Amino acid sequence: MQEQLRKSDTLTVVGELAAGIAHEIRNPMTALKGFIQLLENSIGEQHAMYFHVIKSELQRIESIITEFLILAKPQAVQYQETNLIKTMKDTVELLNAQAMMHNVQFNEYYQSNLSTLYAEPNQLKQVFINIIKNAIEVMPKGGYISISIEETEEQQIHICIKDEGSGIPKDKVKKLGEPFYTTKERGTGLGLMVSFKIIKEHRGTVEVESEVGAGTAFHIYLPKK
Numbered sequence: 688m689q690e691q692l693r694k695s696d697t698l699t700v701v702g703e704l705a706a707g708i709a710h711e712i713r714n715p716m717t718a719l720k721g722f723i724q725l726l727e728n729s730i731g732e733q734h735a736m737y738f739h740v741i742k743s744e745l746q747r748i749e750s751i752i753t754e755f756l757i758l759a760k761p762q763a764v765q766y767q768e769t770n771l772i773k774t775m776k777d778t779v780e781l782l783n784a785q786a787m788m789h790n791v792q793f794n795e796y797y798q799s800n801l802s803t804l805y806a807e808p809n810q811l812k813q814v815f816i817n818i819i820k821n822a823i824e825v826m827p828k829g830g831y832i833s834i835s836i837e838e839t840e841e842q843q844i845h846i847c848i849k850d851e852g853s854g855i856p857k858d859k860v861k862k863l864g865e866p867f868y869t870t871k872e873r874g875t876g877l878g879l880m881v882s883f884k885i886i887k888e889h890r891g892t893v894e895v896e897s898e899v900g901a902g903t904a905f906h907i908y909l910p911k912k
């Protein structure tokens with residue numbers, strides 16, 4: 688089963704919307720905080736508990752908004768000539784301890800003399816982390832994660848991350864990358880959304896190939912130029 692994901696357009700809109708709403712909420716929040724401070728100065732002593740709750744709840748709203756903004760708006764992006772193999776090796780090294788704890792081992796194949804790519808290495812690293820973490824998480828009994836990077840004849844770089852986990856039912860593949868879609872108790876359902884957005888910004892595509900009970904492969908294609 689193979690399915691081309693066309694979520695990315697919607698994702699950009701969602702991201703922009705989220706950033707817009709976050710800003711819109713921030714302005715009235717500033718006014719609220721100011722006036723509550725004034726009120727507290729005059730009648731705060733009789734109602735200390737109320738003011739405590741109001742201020743801590745306002746603080747909570749502010750943290751959520753801040754997190755949303757970070758998510759929706761990419762950090763300072765620095766596109767540069769990137770050695771993808773190095774980026775992937777760094778990622779694997781970073782996740783190696785977590786993989787070992789789950790009895791997961793990596794199989795890596797990298798084409799020699801791969802061209803460098805004009806890309807944002809930190810963002811691509813984030814994508815690799817998100818996908819590999821998911822792969823580790825679907826193999827509670829351990830197994831292999833196969834990672835390969837090679838050039839295609841169509842001037843693309845093909846990155847494949849394949850696991851031996853539960854697989855994804857066909858009707859659920861469409862939901863991957865939808866904000867907050869998660870099947871995990873403690874999942875956020877944001878990892879793939881962010882990842883697909885980053886790949887889209889690199890003018891790339893993602894394909895998911897999955898078979899229930901056998902495993903899942905994420906194929907990322909990035910244009911060389």
Ligand code: ADP
Nearest residue numbers: 821822825869870871874875876877878879903
């Ligand atoms: P989270 O990991 O927080 O649930 P993600 O966006 O990373 O959020 O993933 C969304 C959902 O996609 C997961 O909850 C899981 O159901 C499914 N998924 C992602 N990767 C895999 C995989 N390698 N194998 C099986 N299911 C996966």
Ligand code: MG
Nearest residue numbers: 817821878879
């Ligand atoms: Mg995840």
